[in-house]
Amino acid sequence: MRWAAVLALLASFASSAMADPVDERVAAGEALAKRGEYSLAIGMFKQADAQRPRALHACLIALTYTRRELWAQAEVALATCHARATAGDPLPAWVDALDQTLATKLEAAQVAPITFRVEPPTPAARISIFSPDETFAPRVVHLAPGTYTVTATVPGRRVTQTLVIADNTPQTLTLQIVRPAPPSQVPWILLGAGGLLAAGGVAVDLLAVQPVRREVASAAAARDEVRWNEQGRKLDLRRAVAIGMFAGAAVAVAAGATLRFTVYRREVVVAASPTGIVLVGAM
Numbered sequence: 001m002r003w004a005a006v007l008a009l010l011a012s013f014a015s016s017a018m019a020d021p022v023d024e025r026v027a028a029g030e031a032l033a034k035r036g037e038y039s040l041a042i043g044m045f046k047q048a049d050a051q052r053p054r055a056l057h058a059c060l061i062a063l064t065y066t067r068r069e070l071w072a073q074a075e076v077a078l079a080t081c082h083a084r085a086t087a088g089d090p091l092p093a094w095v096d097a098l099d100q101t102l103a104t105k106l107e108a109a110q111v112a113p114i115t116f117r118v119e120p121p122t123p124a125a126r127i128s129i130f131s132p133d134e135t136f137a138p139r140v141v142h143l144a145p146g147t148y149t150v151t152a153t154v155p156g157r158r159v160t161q162t163l164v165i166a167d168n169t170p171q172t173l174t175l176q177i178v179r180p181a182p183p184s185q186v187p188w189i190l191l192g193a194g195g196l197l198a199a200g201g202v203a204v205d206l207l208a209v210q211p212v213r214r215e216v217a218s219a220a221a222a223r224d225e226v227r228w229n230e231q232g233r234k235l236d237l238r239r240a241v242a243i244g245m246f247a248g249a250a251v252a253v254a255a256g257a258t259l260r261f262t263v264y265r266r267e268v269v270v271a272a273s274p275t276g277i278v279l280v281g282a283m
Contacts, residue, residue: 190256
């Protein structure tokens with residue numbers, strides 16, 4: 001009997017260890033939905049979907065939103081459900097009935113079909129209206145009258161606009177995405193030129209000025225006035241070249257740094273659409 005109890009306990013631990021946390025969250029969400037705790041159920045389904053995106057999870061979210069009579073959220077989730085469906089991740093048997101129910105509800109509800117577009121068309125564009133974790137590709141969404149904050153995101157860019165819906169009149173909302181001009185290279189060219197001039201000045205000093213300086217010192221020690229005068233003129237010329245290169249380097253670096261942190265600090269691109277959405281991007 002003692003060994004049987006030990007084996008049963010081990011089997012219980014093994015079963016718990018092998019339990020799939022994603023499936024556990026789905027089961028918890030279904031239990032919450034049956035009790036009418038729809039918001040908590042949606043949260044569980046979203047957690048499961050964040051760990052493992054599946055058509056089933058999106059379908060369950062759509063079904064629960066339908067029960068909450070949040071038709072637009074249900075519409076978006078149901079579209080995701082259909083888009084994800086594959087042979088390995090098929091649609092639940094009840095989805096056809098859900099499609100019909102939602103279509104009937106949208107037809108009867110006081111909602112406006114809003115077409116969301118992104119220009120130029122970008123496959124990676126995602127739009128959110130309800131919450132950051134409920135995004136969708138540009139499409140038609142039926143929204144009830146009210147004020148909405150619309151956020152469109154593409155890689156490296158984001159734009160937000162307020163949308164006001166007064167009645168069920170169809171609207172098209174176009175988000176104009178403009179790629180920024182490449183950042184100006186002028187500051188970097190000046191900084192690079194300054195670096196090259198400084199390096200040149202060092203080279204001139206080491207290879208041209210210092211040897212002549214030694215010649216001048218040698219001529220002075222030998223009291224050779226002719227050679228001292230000749231080498232002195234060379235020293236003055238070469239030293240002037242080195243000093244000029246260092247001065248040029250200082251000016252170029254100062255100009256490049258000034259431009260980089262003033263004139264070219266913010267390169268702003270502004271684009272507007274006929275619907276009033278404005279995108280501002282700063283480098």
